[in-house]
Amino acid sequence: MNELLESLGVQPRNSGACTGSWIQTSGPELVSHNPADGEPIAAVTQAMAADYEAVVAAAERAFATWRMMPAPQRGEVIRQLGEELRANKEPLGKLVTMECGKIYSEGLGEVQEMIDICDFAVGLSRQLYGLTMHSERASHRMYEQWHPLGPVGIISAFNFPVAVWAWNAAIAAVCGNSMIWKPSPKTPLTAVAVQQICNKVMERNGLEGLFSLVIGDNDEIGERMIADRRLPLISATGSCRMGRRVGTVVAERMGRSLLELGGNNALIVMDDANLDLALRGVLFGAVGTAGQRCTTTRRLFLQKGIAADFTAKLVKAYGQVRIGDPLDENTLMGPLIDEGSVQMMLDAVAKVREQGGEVLCGGNRVDRPGHYVEPTIVKTTHDLPMVKEETFAPLLYVIEFETLDEVMKHHNDVPQGLSSAIFTDSLITAETFLSHRGSDCGIANVNIGTSGAEIGGAFGGEKETGGGRESGSDAWRLYMRRQTNTINWGTELPLAQGVKFDL
Ligand code: NAD
Numbered sequence: 248m249n250e251l252l253e254s255l256g257v258q259p260r261n262s263g264a265c266t267g268s269w270i271q272t273s274g275p276e277l278v279s280h281n282p283a284d285g286e287p288i289a290a291v292t293q294a295m296a297a298d299y300e301a302v303v304a305a306a307e308r309a310f311a312t313w314r315m316m317p318a319p320q321r322g323e324v325i326r327q328l329g330e331e332l333r334a335n336k337e338p339l340g341k342l343v344t345m346e347c348g349k350i351y352s353e354g355l356g357e358v359q360e361m362i363d364i365c366d367f368a369v370g371l372s373r374q375l376y377g378l379t380m381h382s383e384r385a386s387h388r389m390y391e392q393w394h395p396l397g398p399v400g401i402i403s404a405f406n407f408p409v410a411v412w413a414w415n416a417a418i419a420a421v422c423g424n425s426m427i428w429k430p431s432p433k434t435p436l437t438a439v440a441v442q443q444i445c446n447k448v449m450e451r452n453g454l455e456g457l458f459s460l461v462i463g464d465n466d467e468i469g470e471r472m473i474a475d476r477r478l479p480l481i482s483a484t485g486s487c488r489m490g491r492r493v494g495t496v497v498a499e500r501m502g503r504s505l506l507e508l509g510g511n512n513a514l515i516v517m518d519d520a521n522l523d524l525a526l527r528g529v530l531f532g533a534v535g536t537a538g539q540r541c542t543t544t545r546r547l548f549l550q551k552g553i554a555a556d557f558t559a560k561l562v563k564a565y566g567q568v569r570i571g572d573p574l575d576e577n578t579l580m581g582p583l584i585d586e587g588s589v590q591m592m593l594d595a596v597a598k599v600r601e602q603g604g605e606v607l608c609g610g611n612r613v614d615r616p617g618h619y620v621e622p623t624i625v626k627t628t629h630d631l632p633m634v635k636e637e638t639f640a641p642l643l644y645v646i647e648f649e650t651l652d653e654v655m656k657h658h659n660d661v662p663q664g665l666s667s668a669i670f671t672d673s674l675i676t677a678e679t680f681l682s683h684r685g686s687d688c689g690i691a692n693v694n695i696g697t698s699g700a701e702i703g704g705a706f707g708g709e710k711e712t713g714g715g716r717e718s719g720s721d722a723w724r725l726y727m728r729r730q731t732n733t734i735n736w737g738t739e740l741p742l743a744q745g746v747k748f749d750l
Pocket of ligand 1: 402403404405406407411429430431432465468469470473484485486487488489490492493507508509510540541542637639665707708712
């Protein structure tokens with residue numbers, strides 16, 4: 248383990264703030280534990296207000312020079328970041344697994360996602376297009392330009408400890424912003440490792456303060472950050488509760504927030520579906536990452552004709568899920584992040600039982616060191632109060648339905664709106680699901696599960712999921728400000744709408 252940490256520049260005790268140079272932080276010590284066995288991995292001395300001030304000052308200085316660099320040259324720096332990530336894919340993937348408990352292939356997948364978004368951002372650095380418009384006034388030209396915003400605050404959740412930072416940072420960087428990252432206090436070491444990688448790239452390019460890190464608690468650092476007028480954009484990923492707070496504080500100061508919050512994702516299986524495909528889709532969606540993805544399948548709607556048979560097959564498949572050490576390549580489901588999450592899952596199962604849900608399998612803690620639970624299936628109806636909530640654990644509600652109209656109503660009847668999926672071989676059913684009469688989510692899939700998005704699309708959800716979009720497509724616009732320019736190259740000064748104002 249020590250060799251792995253050393254290769255990534257993670258010490259037994261690390262500073263909690265960095266601008267390219269590490270700051271000697273003096274806050275309380277934060278020890279990061281491996282959720283697979285509860286053992287400590289290494290510690291971080293958290294940042295305090297003065298450390299935060301040093302980080303923001305460096306990010307402001309970096310912004311002043313970075314924004315002057317042509318965007319394709321900024322892209323070249325991100326290309327180098329992608330190369331460094333490629334070189335460190337295995338150790339960083341392993342550290343992701345050790346610190347947040349997802350299985351090794353998903354740890355590697357997370358680093359691959361960082362590499363992919365860097366590649367995407369390099370191309371984007373030559374495509375930050377604005378429109379030109381025809382002016383209604385003679386000899387006038389109108390067009391729009393996109394300018395960087397300033398230092399961007401990135402707040403990330405524990406379950407994607409490095410990829411979510413990269414979705415934001417790679418895109419925000421080619422747009423000309425500097426970045427300050429506050430990672431989850433549950434996964435500080437992966438953030439330290441990524442900062443070390445950024446430091447190499449910054450040093451090679453004579454940069455300081457472009458990518459900065461500040462690890463600290465929500466009151467000392469988080470609240471300071473979201474209220475800080477020097478950060479025009481706060482991109483925050485996490486629970487709806489956190490997003491409501493961040494959104495309110497940032498709006499109060501007329502800042503911009505990009506919110507990526509909780510989901511309560513449903514998968515619908517129609518009678519005419521390819522059931523083998525559906526079963527695999529449900530299994531990865533509901534059990535993968537131990538139910539700790541924002542896009543995890545939490546509600547499974549089964550049409551009446553296939554419901555009993557499909558449920559029986561699913562229960563059987565749940566019994567075969569190999570639970571254990573996430574670094575073991577045979578393992579399919581690792582631990583939850585911590586003891587708090589185990590308790591939350593057990594409480595949720597108890598409440599579901601109280602409300603009338605029938606537990607078909609699972610529902611218990613797994614008797615071994617670490618924070619393991621059994622993947623759980625509950626048979627219920629859509630109106631059970633717990634079904635409306637996101638329980639961030641492998642807890643799946645199975646609900647039977649008869650018609651497409653009925654299931655669409657129930658599907659959309661939750662506060663969250665992140666990901667959704669339908670399995671069907673009917674074109675009409677598939678298109679109805681994707682239409683304005685269908686899913687109200689930011690992501691809607693056909694014959695694919697709810698989780699495992701690619702970076703090329705804009706990622707995010709509606710309603711209490713926060714409305715933000717990150718990663719691909721034109722999500723870059725959220726990291727820039729639009730300026731509309733009109734140039735008069737004639738000798739008259741005509742006014743728009745034919746207004747006359749002559750002496
Ligand atoms: P969380 O809300 O507990 O914490 C997320 C981050 O917000 C952490 O860095 C935390 O320190 C910070 N934070 C909390 N309160 C804050 C405050 N007042 N000011 C500033 N920062 C504050 O979430 P979590 O348990 O780490 O992650 C799980 C949640 O994240 C789930 O709800 C999941 O669905 C969601 N999530 C959403 C997406 C998405 O893209 N929509 C992606 C990953 C996770």
